[in-house]
Amino acid sequence: MSKNTITTEKAPGAIGPYSQAVEAGGFIFTSGQLGIDPATGEFGATVEEQTRLSLENVKAILEAAGAGLNQVVKTTVFLKDMNDFVRVNEVYSSFFEQPYPARSAVEVARLPKDALVEIETIVVKG
Template structure:
């Protein structure tokens, strides 16, 4: 059985999907884009965008009773791979070096609302 996870501290879904689903102790978080959940507006610039995405992911993890330490897998979509180093430094600042998740980062031609970054995660309850 799955349990749908939603929080007002992350942007509401903009389509037919949930922010996250919990099934058998595994949390599947939908891709998050840099929308400020308070204003509903996009933030701009790869630094601000990456920070907002990570805050959105953290809010969903918190709602599910987890932290970034529970994350076992991340998928990062970048519109421009030239943003990788900046994104990577910010991404790493949210994580515990002792428990980095598996990850891939891919460049894509377009993302929802024409943002520069989207990140999805899978986490596991301890």
């Protein structure tokens, strides 16, 4: 099985020893994307802005791989505070259409760079 790394300057670069995404076995696996503006390197000020930026970054990575959000089959949403769940859902729902991807949402003790949200995806290619 071969695997290909996917990178784009339209999303923030990796801050550690990992790829923005990897394509293997007909799937694309994106690394968790923080709510950072790739042009400025700045976080969104609110959880809504960070969610939007996170999903824009996912979208840019998928486009670099020749895919789109409509091919996402699974997402994982990591939240600093589960009390933000409803606010994150409001933004999240503007990026996906039915049938929605499967999803897990979990509260974590801490995210990289003290982010409020991080989102990763699994995509079926083709």
